[in-house]
Amino acid sequence: MNQTSRLAFGTVLAFGLSWCANAWSSDAMQISEVELQLSRLQKTVRNVEIQQEALQNRVATKAGPGAAVFLFGVFCALWAQNTGRNAWLWFFLGLLFSVITGLVLLYKNSQDRKRFSADT
Numbered sequence: 001m002n003q004t005s006r007l008a009f010g011t012v013l014a015f016g017l018s019w020c021a022n023a024w025s026s027d028a029m030q031i032s033e034v035e036l037q038l039s040r041l042q043k044t045v046r047n048v049e050i051q052q053e054a055l056q057n058r059v060a061t062k063a064g065p066g067a068a069v070f071l072f073g074v075f076c077a078l079w080a081q082n083t084g085r086n087a088w089l090w091f092f093l094g095l096l097f098s099v100i101t102g103l104v105l106l107y108k109n110s111q112d113r114k115r116f117s118a119d120t
Contacts, residue, residue: 072098075094076091076102076105082114
């Protein structure tokens with residue numbers, strides 16, 4: 001092998017090794033960037049899961065009283081319908097002013113019973 005071919009071979013080898021080293025470091029850098037992005041995404045998913053769990057807990061704690069108030073409105077509407085009064089009005093009164101409406105409902109019911117017992 002003559003000197004020119006050795007020099008050419010050495011140059012090609014040097015450029016090849018240089019290119020491989022750059023490609024390898026570039027790949028390593030890309031891998032570390034992907035790992036960093038993956039770590040960020042995992043933190044984001046964890047935060048979303050925590051927020052979802054907190055929302056579920058809030059809904060669970062508020063669903064009970066809301067259902068009770070709704071059922072009280074239904075009870076008032078049923079009572080109003082059975083006594084010949086406006087069921088929609090009493091439903092919304094029971095829904096919005098549940099405690100006060102309950103007291104008014106008891107008072108009206110006692111007045112109806114007194115009137116009924118006086119009539120018979």
